[in-house]
Amino acid sequence: MxxxxxxxxxxxxxxxxxxxxxxxxxxxxxxxxxxxxxxxxxxxxxxxxxxxxxxxxxxxxxxxxxxxxxxxxxxxxxxxxxxxxxxxxxxxxxxxxxxxxxxxxxxxxxxxxxxxxxxxxxxxxxxxxxxxxxxxxxxxxxxxxxxxxxxxxxxxxxxxxxxxxxxxxxxxxxxxxxxxxxxxxxxxxxxxxxxxxxxxxxxxxxxxxxxxxxxxxxxxxxxxxxxxxxxxxxxxxxxxxxxxxxxxxxxxxxxxxxxxxxxxxxxxxxxxxxxxxxxxxxxxxxxxVPTGRRMAVLRGTLRELLTAATFAAHEGDFVSAVLTDPVRPDDAMATLQRRFPFALRLAHEPPAGAADDRSFGERTRGRTDLEIAKAFVAHVRSDPSPRERTLLSEALDAARIAEEAA
CATH class of the missing domain: 3.60.21.10 (Metallo-dependent phosphatases)
Incomplete structure (x- = not known):
């Protein structure tokens, strides 16, 4: 049998x-x-x-x-x-x-x-x-x-x-x-x-x-x-x-x-x-089993991931990227997806001793509530999608209107 x-x-x-x-x-x-x-x-x-x-x-x-x-x-x-x-x-x-x-x-x-x-x-x-x-x-x-x-x-x-x-x-x-x-x-x-x-x-x-x-x-x-x-x-x-x-x-x-x-x-x-x-x-x-789209875990600075020829073979893969920049770049996922359209996950692991030791207030000073909310989502998961950004904006607007009415 x-x-x-x-x-x-x-x-x-x-x-x-x-x-x-x-x-x-x-x-x-x-x-x-x-x-x-x-x-x-x-x-x-x-x-x-x-x-x-x-x-x-x-x-x-x-x-x-x-x-x-x-x-x-x-x-x-x-x-x-x-x-x-x-x-x-x-x-x-x-x-x-x-x-x-x-x-x-x-x-x-x-x-x-x-x-x-x-x-x-x-x-x-x-x-x-x-x-x-x-x-x-x-x-x-x-x-x-x-x-x-x-x-x-x-x-x-x-x-x-x-x-x-x-x-x-x-x-x-x-x-x-x-x-x-x-x-x-x-x-x-x-x-x-x-x-x-x-x-x-x-x-x-x-x-x-x-x-x-x-x-x-x-x-x-x-x-x-x-x-x-x-x-x-x-x-x-x-x-x-x-x-x-x-x-x-x-x-x-x-x-x-x-x-x-x-x-x-x-x-x-x-x-x-x-x-x-x-x-x-x-x-x-x-x-x-034939693999339609492979998976790849890539590591490097954002600039390295965007420019290095060694990563060219992964441009059509599902990508999980580990960024090693000293400071997490803004809009890192959207930038990464210009080369890797199927990038799905992003993590930030700065070199030892390069962590940002500023207080939360110092790191958020001068940033809008929406920028802070987007950065938080990016920090704990990955950059929010356009739909998620819209929802965050609407939620913050609703909270501000309710606060003003009170």
Missing amino acids: LALHTSDWHLGRGLHGHDLLPAQAAFIDHLVEVVRAESVDVVLVGGDVHDRAIPPVRALELFDEALSRLRDAGTRVVVISGNHDAARRLGDKSGLIDPRIRIRTDPATVGVPVVVEDADGPVRIYAIPYLEPATANALLPAAAAASPTGTDPTGTDPTGTDPTGGAASATFSQAATMRRAMRAVRADLDGHPGARSVVVAHAWVTGGAGSDSERDISVGGVGNVPSSLFDGITYTALGHLHRPQAITPAVRYSGSPMAFSFSEAADRKACLLVDIGRDGVRAVRGVE
């Missing part, structure tokens, strides 16, 4: 105000091309399909289009919800759509596999959506309470929560909740000795390296799930972390298909082709 592992599409997400939906549509085109070219049997989507609980209409339409096109390309699709998704919304039509498309968002179904047949027999795919400990434990199947043959290799819960996974436990960690889910998986596998198995899950597994664009899913400071929970599973397709990485040879993150923060600028985004043979995983191969 050939599976294509992908996750964290975050449809509808922007990048510092820049619309990424056209790039996400191009990724769907790429995904369909890979499915056709490689004759993929099943596509595994490890959660965070959308970026927020109520996605833009265009993002919903793109997801529907993706499912239809993947089905028409001759593959099956198994999708789980992530912590960014609204599980009920994502899975509200799961019982009505084509049986080749499975959207799993209900913790009660974690022990019910999607079975895919190949020349070597069945592969049992267990879809475990993101499990919020505060709510998921009451929904997990009764089989999660214990493994009938004791095949759970993980022992007691190291977090100090109820090791039996019983519903009476007052608090649960991510590890304890996932442990209960995996007991349900193993309870089903106990009835199918020697079966090949795949788990699709959305979690932060211990040893995984994060980036700046993931939302923290820790509860009470305990968010990591031990990789040993997946021991004995033929392949575990993980979602949540945006960097592609292997926790073990059989437990992997595909990563997000595009960078959502400048901390991922150097990452090579990919989907994973997983070849599962009669005796287990034969090979895992990354298929690089």
